[in-house]
Amino acid sequence: MKPVDPEFRARVTESFKRQSIMGLLGAELTRIDAGLVEVTLPYRADLCQQHGFFHAGVTSTIADSAGGYAAYSLFPAGAAVLTVEFKINLLAPAKGEKLVAIGAVINPGKTLTISDVEVHAVSGAETRLCAKMQQTLIRRDGAEIED
Amino acid sequence: MKPVDPEFRARVTESFKRQSIMGLLGAELTRIDAGLVEVTLPYRADLCQQHGFFHAGVTSTIADSAGGYAAYSLFPAGAAVLTVEFKINLLAPAKGEKLVAIGAVINPGKTLTISDVEVHAVSGAETRLCAKMQQTLIRRDGAEIED
Amino acid sequence: MKPVDPEFRARVTESFKRQSIMGLLGAELTRIDAGLVEVTLPYRADLCQQHGFFHAGVTSTIADSAGGYAAYSLFPAGAAVLTVEFKINLLAPAKGEKLVAIGAVINPGKTLTISDVEVHAVSGAETRLCAKMQQTLIRRDGAEIED
Amino acid sequence: MKPVDPEFRARVTESFKRQSIMGLLGAELTRIDAGLVEVTLPYRADLCQQHGFFHAGVTSTIADSAGGYAAYSLFPAGAAVLTVEFKINLLAPAKGEKLVAIGAVINPGKTLTISDVEVHAVSGAETRLCAKMQQTLIRRDGAEIED
Numbered sequence: 001m002k003p004v005d006p007e008f009r010a011r012v013t014e015s016f017k018r019q020s021i022m023g024l025l026g027a028e029l030t031r032i033d034a035g036l037v038e039v040t041l042p043y044r045a046d047l048c049q050q051h052g053f054f055h056a057g058v059t060s061t062i063a064d065s066a067g068g069y070a071a072y073s074l075f076p077a078g079a080a081v082l083t084v085e086f087k088i089n090l091l092a093p094a095k096g097e098k099l100v101a102i103g104a105v106i107n108p109g110k111t112l113t114i115s116d117v118e119v120h121a122v123s124g125a126e127t128r129l130c131a132k133m134q135q136t137l138i139r140r141d142g143a144e145i146e147d
Numbered sequence: 148m149k150p151v152d153p154e155f156r157a158r159v160t161e162s163f164k165r166q167s168i169m170g171l172l173g174a175e176l177t178r179i180d181a182g183l184v185e186v187t188l189p190y191r192a193d194l195c196q197q198h199g200f201f202h203a204g205v206t207s208t209i210a211d212s213a214g215g216y217a218a219y220s221l222f223p224a225g226a227a228v229l230t231v232e233f234k235i236n237l238l239a240p241a242k243g244e245k246l247v248a249i250g251a252v253i254n255p256g257k258t259l260t261i262s263d264v265e266v267h268a269v270s271g272a273e274t275r276l277c278a279k280m281q282q283t284l285i286r287r288d289g290a291e292i293e294d
Numbered sequence: 295m296k297p298v299d300p301e302f303r304a305r306v307t308e309s310f311k312r313q314s315i316m317g318l319l320g321a322e323l324t325r326i327d328a329g330l331v332e333v334t335l336p337y338r339a340d341l342c343q344q345h346g347f348f349h350a351g352v353t354s355t356i357a358d359s360a361g362g363y364a365a366y367s368l369f370p371a372g373a374a375v376l377t378v379e380f381k382i383n384l385l386a387p388a389k390g391e392k393l394v395a396i397g398a399v400i401n402p403g404k405t406l407t408i409s410d411v412e413v414h415a416v417s418g419a420e421t422r423l424c425a426k427m428q429q430t431l432i433r434r435d436g437a438e439i440e441d
Numbered sequence: 442m443k444p445v446d447p448e449f450r451a452r453v454t455e456s457f458k459r460q461s462i463m464g465l466l467g468a469e470l471t472r473i474d475a476g477l478v479e480v481t482l483p484y485r486a487d488l489c490q491q492h493g494f495f496h497a498g499v500t501s502t503i504a505d506s507a508g509g510y511a512a513y514s515l516f517p518a519g520a521a522v523l524t525v526e527f528k529i530n531l532l533a534p535a536k537g538e539k540l541v542a543i544g545a546v547i548n549p550g551k552t553l554t555i556s557d558v559e560v561h562a563v564s565g566a567e568t569r570l571c572a573k574m575q576q577t578l579i580r581r582d583g584a585e586i587e588d
Contacts, residue, residue, distance in 0.1 A: 309491045312491040313489065313490050313491050314486060314488065315488050317487065340461045340465045342460065343460050350505050351499070351503070351506070352498070355497075355501070358498045374492070378530065378531065380529060383525065383526040384526060
């Protein structure tokens with residue numbers, strides 16, 4: 001996919017840093033391409049649900065950011081991204097050393113952009129698809145984000 | 148709705164305490180009825196997305212627990228609950244002093260239970276519906292949670 | 295909810311008539327209020343899945359129109375409605391004399407409107423909730439519908 | 442993917458024929474592999490929404506059958522498939538000579554199976570992705586389908 005803003009990597013990186021929840025969880029941006037963004041989250045004992053796996057909401061949080069920034073990477077400078085909605089299937093227990101969420105735009109648009117996100121649970125050499133999200137994002141001018 | 152386990156409140160409370168992410172976020176169980184559970188999350192600056200609102204993933208996290216425990220409250224003792232999938236619409240900016248997620252079972256079942264969750268953003272006397280989730284939960288025996 | 299166009303009933307009725315699939319299925323508009331539209335579909339043996347119940351896609355078709363026209367009823371004259379996406383849970387076998395889909399706007403907006411739709415299976419005096427949809431609609435000017 | 446029932450093609454074909462709605466719409470099974478099923482629907486003027494495109498519910502109907510039979514192809518003989526829920530994004534106007542829905546299992550399971558479905562609008566040599574579905578199916582014994 002073709003980015004309209006050649007500085008999209010700096011723009012994504014800067015916005016991600018302002019997502020304070022990413023710092024709290026310990027999530028990191030590990031790949032930024034045009035229309036494809038990866039977020040990695042190392043395991044910590046305080047990110048879990050009642051059985052000691054990553055909580056579905058934590059999985060959703062990094063998936064939402066990966067898909068949202070995949071869309072944002074294709075936006076012009078000055079635009080903002082907001083999540084309209086997403087749907088996520090939890091396919092397997094989210095357990096392992098880390099989660100890796102890969103968000104990819106499947107339908108870019110002037111107003112709405114659709115992303116697909118896969119979340120993989122990684123333990124040593126083993127990787128398992130543990131969640132899949134389908135997500136709708138909206139592009140707004142910076143001044144419209146309250147609407 | 149009729150609970151099969153009269154001790155459902157203690158069971159929900161105990162399981163919620165084991166969700167370590169709730170402690171990290173500062174979320175609290177504020178209501179437990181049969182088929183209806185409420186989770187409240189006070190605002191903190193480290194729970195946000197890039198514009199200073201609660202991150203959609205944080206909203207989803209408390210919504211997922213509210214809907215999941217609403218289902219769990221109707222299960223027999225010894226059963227476990229896992230989220231199969233959910234879909235959430237972010238209707239308005241999630242900003243204010245706190246978020247309140249109210250999960251309600253709309254279709255209980257032997258295997259699958261469906262919950263609806265509303266998340267309200269509260270600021271002083273003002274309350275605004277900021278997210279709505281439709282969620283599918285599965286009941287498992289305690290021994291099956293790895294599957 | 296307040297309609298901006300006092301002629302919304304005529305506008306919904308006229309647009310529904312142009313949905314040729316409604317004629318093929320035998321679906322009818324049975325209620326039009328501002329932000330709330332009902333579509334009724336009598337049982338026919340050629341609307342079914344492999345077990346003789348209404349096909350999930352048929353249930354979705356009338357639910358999509360009910361929710362879409364609930365949104366459309368709040369639009370100004372000259373605007374068009376398109377479905378962005380929806381999610382539907384099939385809660386119980388869709389069997390009986392007729393299906394009744396009730397679409398209700400839960401969040402109207404300038405660009406996006408969110409509707410909830412319930413589908414009930416009716417047999418004599420018995421009514422059972424058999425499906426629930428959460429749906430996102432977009433408002434377009436008449437000239438933009440190709441985009 | 443490995444089918445457990447070597448007669449899965451005959452089983453899918455036979456069940457599809459019992460879906461009476463497929464006959465009404467004019468939809469045909471055009472590919473059956475283990476975990477992958479394609480359904481094709483030629484354009485007809487009575488399958489449309491108000492602007493003359495295929496109705497979103499019609500698109501959903503063939504997508505639901507494609508994804509459901511992709512799951513069913515992996516089931517043992519004697520099992521039944523029911524749709525638990527699905528979410529579909531309508532990405533582009535569904536217009537053209539025909540729609541082709543390709544359903545592919547992404548996570549087979551003993552109880553629940555998850556399929557992804559892409560729907561393409563085809564006009565001459567041109568093909569455009571017009572819808573994407575993420576779907577949850579449940580496997581039941583033949584005797585349980587009322588539950």
